[in-house]
Amino acid sequence: MDPLEFKPILPSSREEVTSFTLQSHSRICDLAxxxxxxxxxxxxxxxxIADDTLFIRFTSPARSHPAYLIPIMRGGGCVDASLDRLKNEAELGNYPLVIMGITPRCREHLExxxxxxxTFLEDEGNADYIYLRERLVSLSxxxxxxxxxxxxxxxxxxxxxSYEPMTKANSAECLAVEQEWLRQHGTEEGEDKEQEVxxxxxxxxxxxGLSGGILRVDGRVVAFTLGSPINEMTFGVHIEKADRDYEGSYTMINKLFASTIPEQYVYVNREEDLGLEGLRKxxxxxxxxTILPKIVAVLRHDPDKEN
Incomplete structure (x- = not known):
């Protein structure tokens, strides 16, 4: 079996990648x-892309070898043939096969x-928080x-x-809010990368294809948020920052932005809590x-090679 031909994710890759992800049944934020x-x-x-399936590979600082997101076949669903492809990649590289982003339903299929x-590993800090868009708007x-x-x-x-849609032109002002957020919270591991992201x-x-919102008070940006579609029914909120000196700013930007998300998106994925108690609360x-677990699967052995 030939190795997969991986190429970097670039803005120009969007149409090719989303032709798989937007049709997927998976609602995990990682696929935005x-x-x-x-x-x-x-x-x-x-x-x-091979066998009409999207494969995503990345290298985590937590391990010295690549890992993979669960492959996405065009039209959605967990796929069997792709497992052979991933096992082949791991064997060629002489490293253990690690597959991430597995939902409970997909875990059942793999088993x-x-x-x-x-071996399945679960960390509740990696679970996605998914909400009904309508409830985020109405707060009923x-x-x-x-x-x-x-x-x-x-x-x-x-x-x-005042509230206004984010554009590339006004997004620069939001970096000042990010700096203020770091001042209030302190810089933790990985937040330098978040600024770069x-x-x-x-x-x-x-x-x-991003959309976002900016909340101002007396013309000053006090909160901003940024998101994009995950699949045809789920919208992801990737970044949300607010100046806590303005009481209620987080709740306000959340509600106002949710009201601009098209109604086709029944669900809003507000991503993980990262194991941080305050964020979880x-x-x-x-x-x-829904709180959607994202499970890691590590291949313990290859059943096809057992005697």
Whole structure:
């Protein structure tokens, strides 16, 4: 079997890659093209297409060899033939096969296809928080009363607020908010890369099909957010930053941006909590429709080679 021919993720790759991902049933944030391109600065993300299947490879700082996202066959679904392709890649490179981004349903399929072949690893910090778009807009129900209160208080405290769509032209102002966010929170491991990712997304805003929103108070940017489609029913929010000195700014930018997301997107994926308690509490406070685990599968052995 010939090795896969991987090439780097570039803005010009968008149409080719999204012809698979937008049709996929998978709602994981990793498959948003903007994430694939943006985080390529950290993970050296590459892709290959073979047998009408999209393969995505990256290198994590946590390991010395490549890993792969679960392959995406055109039209969606977990695929059996692609496993042979990935096993061949690992054998040629003499490294263990690691497949990431596996949902519980896909895990069941892998266990059925290759019983006992994989060790499955799950980290709740990597799970995606998925919400109903309509609820993020309306904030309806008793469980979201506190969010409605935050919006009302913001409107009362800052009557001169305004909201506008993000464009490449006004995105530069948002970097100042990012710097303020880092000042308030402190710089942690990996946040230098996040700044690089944000700049990368801004530089290619239109090419990546991004949309975003900017919240101003008295003309000053106090919050911004950025997102893009994951599949035909799920929209991803990749970046959201706000100045906490403006009370309710996070809730306000969340609601206003959600109201601009086209109605075809029933779900909004607001990504992982990264195991950070404060972030987890914030994401839970919006009452997610689903917390979607993303499981890692490590091939323990090749059943075809057993005696």
């Amino acid at each position: 093209f903007a994430n694939l391109f943006g985080w390529a600065v950290k993970y050296e993300t590459c892709y290959a 059925w296809v290759l019983p006992g072949a994989f 129900g008793k469980s979201l009363q506190s969010k409605r209160n935050h919006v009302n208080k913001f409107e009362k405290l800052y009557p001169n607020y 944000i700049q990368r997304l801004f530089d290619h805003f239109d090419e990546l 914030a994401k839970l406070s919006y009452k997610p429709e």
